[in-house]
Amino acid sequence: MLNQRVLVMHPQGSYQEVVCNTNPDWLFPLPDTLSNEAAATLTAGPGTALVLANFIKQHPSDQIMMTGANSLIGLILCQLLGPAYPGLTPIVSPASQAYFHHILPDFPCYLANHVKTTTGRRLLVDIAxxxxxxxxxxxxxxxxEIVSIALQSIELTVPFTFVHEDFDPLIYQQFIQDITEQKLQLPIDRSFTFMDTQLAQHYAKDTHSRGRVLVDLRH
Structure with missing residues (x-):
């Protein structure tokens, strides 16, 4: 695969200085029609969103309240479930409401203090x-019940479950195809040059989530 564009993944996560590929299952050839930037959005997000989608489908509820719906994982989860999924209630902050509507105009979203109380079973999905x-x-x-990808425990009497992704190469092959065919939208906020890496880190930390923040190592 020398001189071919590939996406390198690692089951232990991508948040590290060096990702060493020791397994061909972690190496994904990229189609010519998929940009480097779009491929980079696949790290640390889609697989976790799929875990949450499967949990939701295995725990039928009349209302699914989702915090952090404007995050990349939240946006992917909404797309995996679809706007007509029964009881789907994405929750965003006031500053992120317009952004959520811009990315997913067919989906409703709610502020935390405007969520309507419904009857029946309610599942709280914690992404924030x-x-x-x-x-x-x-x-x-x-x-x-509460299910979280961000917290491993919480001081509440509500049944609580922490979930995480189990890496599956077949899943990422499908994600690459879905993005290439524009069946899945993973927004990009800004792309920085390598010399501006420190600026990119501060930008990602200090601003609201508006999609992936990328660093181009070629410049």
């Missing part, structure tokens, strides 16, 4: 990782 927000929603919405 904010204990304060979970406590607020638990006090007003009384979820039957």
């Amino acid at each position: 990782g904010s204990p304060r927000l979970l406590q607020q929603l638990s006090a007003t919405q009384h979820p039957a």
Whole structure:
């Protein structure tokens, strides 16, 4: 595969200085019609969103409240479920409401204090990782269960489950195809040059999630 464009993944995650490929299952050839930038959005996100989608489908609920819906994982999860999924309730901050509507205009979204109380079983999906927000929603919405990808525990009496991705190369082959065919939208916020890596780190930390922040190592 020398001189071919590939995406290198690693089951232990991509947030590290060196990703050493020791397994051909972690190496994904990229079609010519898929840009480097679009391929880079696949790291640390789609697989986790799929885990949440499978959990939701295995735990039928009348309402699925989702914190951090404007994050990349939240946006992917919404697309995996679809706008007509019963009881889907994406929750965003006031500053992110317009952005969410811009990326997914066919989906509703709600502020935390505007979520309508419904009857039946309520599942709270935590992507934002904010204990304060979970406590607020638990006090007003009384979820039957909480599932989180960001927190491993919380001081609430509600049944709580922490989930994480189990790396599956077949899943990423499908994601590459879905992005290439524009069946899945993974937004990109900004791309920085290698010399501006420190600026990119501060930008990603200090601004609202608006898609992937990338660094181009070629410049």
